[in-house]
Amino acid sequence: MTDYTANRYLPIAWELFHRDTRMLAHKLMDIGPFQGVIAITRGGLIPSSIIARELDLRVVDSISIISYDDRVQGEPRIAKDIDRALVGDGEGWLIIDDLVDSGVTARLVKAHIPKAHLATVYAKPKGEPAVDTYAVPVPQDMWLLFPWDGELQPNEPLARRRG
Numbered sequence: 588m589t590d591y592t593a594n595r596y597l598p599i600a601w602e603l604f605h606r607d608t609r610m611l612a613h614k615l616m617d618i619g620p621f622q623g624v625i626a627i628t629r630g631g632l633i634p635s636s637i638i639a640r641e642l643d644l645r646v647v648d649s650i651s652i653i654s655y656d657d658r659v660q661g662e663p664r665i666a667k668d669i670d671r672a673l674v675g676d677g678e679g680w681l682i683i684d685d686l687v688d689s690g691v692t693a694r695l696v697k698a699h700i701p702k703a704h705l706a707t708v709y710a711k712p713k714g715e716p717a718v719d720t721y722a723v724p725v726p727q728d729m730w731l732l733f734p735w736d737g738e739l740q741p742n743e744p745l746a747r748r749r750g
């Protein structure tokens with residue numbers, strides 16, 4: 588039997604990503620107000636921009652966590668920290684990422700900025716408990732292919748692919 592599981596990508600188009608992020612914005616409107624956004628780079632940068640626009644927030648900071656090397660998870664580390672003088676313990680701040688998968692990144696950031704509200708657009712079951720709010724659940728074994736990570740090219744039907 589053909590093994591197609593190696594290709595279980597779920598492509599997310601720009602329009603769908605924008606719609607799902609706006610869905611998250613609606614949920615966050617019921618939870619706020621917030622005073623600023625912290626993007627978890629790099630995946631959190633684009634949703635942070637959309638969320639900041641929808642929630643009319645003008646102050647945006649970022650934190651960079653490096654934990655994957657070509658899809659293999661290693662020890663997570665902070666490559667770029669927040670402005671602590673601005674953010675403090677995170678009270679009233681919103682942390683945004685595109686996806687929570689294993690939850691490693693979200694747990695590290697929550698421990699680092701404990702009072703902030705952490706939200707993701709997409710959430711896999713293992714990572715779901717690590718975030719405060721998310722918009723769309725996705726199966727653990729699917730790889731989300733975000734629009735900035737892919738390009739249009741011809742492909743084979745799933746039934747003809749080999750792993």
Ligand SMILES: O=P(O)(O)OC[C@H]1O[C@H](OP(=O)(O)OP(=O)(O)O)[C@H](O)[C@@H]1O
Pocket residue numbers: 627628629630631652653654655684685686687688689690691692693714
């Ligand atoms: O729940 P986890 O298992 O920690 O995975 C989720 C993290 O993985 C992705 O980032 P990635 O490390 O691929 O970096 P990038 O956003 O810079 O591409 C994603 O943007 C999250 O930050």
